[in-house]
Amino acid sequence: MTSPLPPGSTLGILGGGQLGRMLSQAASRLGFNVVILDPKENSPAGRVSQGQIIAAYDDPTALSVLGQTCQAVTFEFENVPASSVQALIEGGASVSPGPGALAVAQDRVDEKTFLNGVGATTVDFAPVDGLDDLLAALQRLGSPALLKTRREGYDGKGQIWVRSAAMAADAWHAIGRRPAILEARADFRRELSVIAARGRDGAIAVYPLGENIHADGVLKTTLAPAHVDAGTQARATAIAEAILNGLDYVGVLGVELFDLGPDVDEGARLLVNEIAPRVHNTGHWTQDGCVCDQFEQHIRAIAGWPLGPTTAHFRVEMTNLLGDEVEQWSKLSGKSDARLHLYGKAEARPGRKMGHVNRVKPL
Incomplete structure (x- = not known):
């Protein structure tokens, strides 16, 4: 183009x-x-x-x-x-994004190897191709540690905590004895995420951080802009820029981060949990919190348009509507501070994302 x-x-x-x-x-x-x-x-x-x-x-x-x-x-x-x-x-x-970004995001070992290579720190990890690998990795990384399939798996699926070597065999069977990764436990105080975009001309736009709350492995709520200091936002921005440039990326990218608490310098210590080469659930708040939301931003990027502004003009609490929670649509639609976004799915299965609501407040 x-x-x-x-x-x-x-x-x-x-x-x-x-x-x-x-x-x-x-x-x-x-x-x-x-x-x-x-x-x-x-x-x-x-x-x-x-x-x-x-x-x-x-x-x-x-x-x-x-x-x-x-x-x-x-x-x-x-x-x-x-x-x-x-x-x-x-x-x-x-x-867009290109096949390189897709390949990195589809394999958790490749993903973490890439992230470390561009200076984005992650938890320690080890590839696991069999039970012997898992036992060796547990000895090196310690327990508890998180065993995940290398490919696929989302919203807590395809992963299990291994709390001791005695659990290793059962854990290996629980994930289907598939190629996996063992990740060291991260002692973090909260999960943050940053949504960022890179245009065809190499320009980068980064949104304010969001703070995420999960329930049963599924994102429930994002609060944005998160209450962080300027140093933490700057560190998250630098991480996102390194990833985007390292992938020669075009489009919107989601980066999930572990906040480990204050560093000796300004800002928090941040570890990258994972990346998503697409628009992201934790960026839904931008639909009602920013002039240019993550969806328009992605379209702008892939079409070669200038990137839009990312400044927040509202504080937003985004809540996923899971399963039959979507039946609250009538009550939610009557609230003056709530913007309802429904996905048009026919069947409200337990845990299925049926929509979300953005509750807006002044900054």
Whole structure:
């Protein structure tokens, strides 16, 4: 892409879930057309877009049609097959973020190795390919330690705490005896996250930090802007910039951080937990807290437009609506300080993200 895409261009999104839906809505607001590729009919994103290709993510015909139809393509989740992205690129499509970012984010060992390489500190870790590896890693890292599958897994799935060597065999079986990573325990006081974007020209825009609260491994609430000092925000910004530049990234990136408490210098000691090469649940607060939210920012970046402002004009408490909590829509819609965002999913299964509400307050 040598120049910004004009309004009226068509963008493609791999994935038809809630993130794809909100990306499509942001793109429509800027005058773009959107085509979704998702194997499920009547997807949340497909229903608000110009069209949907109903096919597997690795279907060569579907990928060819998407690439030829769209002037730029992106994805809403990091577990889209890397081979699909490569096929789109080989067919001449402009795909952002690129395959390098996708490959790093899809393998937790590669991810942490990359992060350490650009100066973003993580917990100590060890790759695990069998029970003997797990026992050796426990001896080196100590227990308790967190065992995670190397690939896939989200919202607390595909991971288990190993509290002693006696638990190792059961833990290994619990994750399906799949290639894994063992992570040392982080003694942190809270989880923070930073949403950042990098444009095609290398410009970077970073949002204020958010503070995250989880329940049963699933994000429940983000409070933003988080109450942090200028030094902590500066450190988080520097970490995000190093990651974005190291990946030659285009688009919005989510970076989850462990706050270990005050350093000897100004600011908190921060460890990177993980990154997400896409718009992120902890950035939903920007929809009602910032002039340019994370979804518009991502569309701007992949289309080659200038990045938008990231300054917060409200303080926001974002709360996920899980399962039948979405039935609170009537009560929530009547509150003057609440902005309701529903995803249009048909079935409210326990723990399923059905929407979120942003409660706004003055800064």
